[in-house]
Amino acid sequence: MKQQLALLRELQNNDLELDEILQRKAEIMSRLQENTGFLDKLVEDLNAQKGELEEIRSLQRQKKDDLREVTEQLTSRQKRLRDVGTTKEFNAVEKEIEAFKKSTEQTEEELLHLLEIIEATEKSIGEKEEKIVQLREGIASDEAEAERQLATLDRTIERLGTRRDEARGQVSKRVIYKYDFIRSRRPGLAVVAAKSSHCEGCFMSLPPQQYIEIQRAETLETCPSCNRILYFWEDGLTSDSQSEESIEA
């Protein structure tokens, strides 16, 4: 069992390293996804704003037509004012002229306001387009760098995966089953040292008889509190380097 535990510790070191590498890979992938998501959102915003600008411009064209029409009406009324016969008619036309003048002023004001909105929207669109160009460049270079990192990580994952398979082949099925079960329940260490009559995983005291069994290393012992597999700490000091050699061989 001593040898099995030594191999298991070696397998665990390998698995922990593999976990870390896989975590790093996941982080890179999620960062790339985040970047792309941010860019997509910005492009979506830009398109929405371009749509808005189109609507405002169409409103502007409509207002310009309105203004032209009102101006024509105003001119025709002003001409007619010269030819009216009665005071009553004069007053009526003059009233119309006043109304058209007011309408002209109002439309001109609205057009001015629309122009301000158009200018602000165009500026915002320009800024967004510039930002998108920068972001695309940033993402392209980030992706190139990430691809290099991912390629390195993939090579490490492959190497660690091969070592894991080798290590698992050297440990008995029963021990592997227990080890896998503990790892499936909680991340991190599944095999821990027993030192000074307590478990180094959860720091709970171990029954004296069990501590003796752990030192004998003839049986597979697990912590009654945290359920991790236990080995005698001194065995960990002497055998880890040897077991590594046995796996490398």
Ligand SMILES: [Zn+2]
């Ligand atoms: Zn424990």
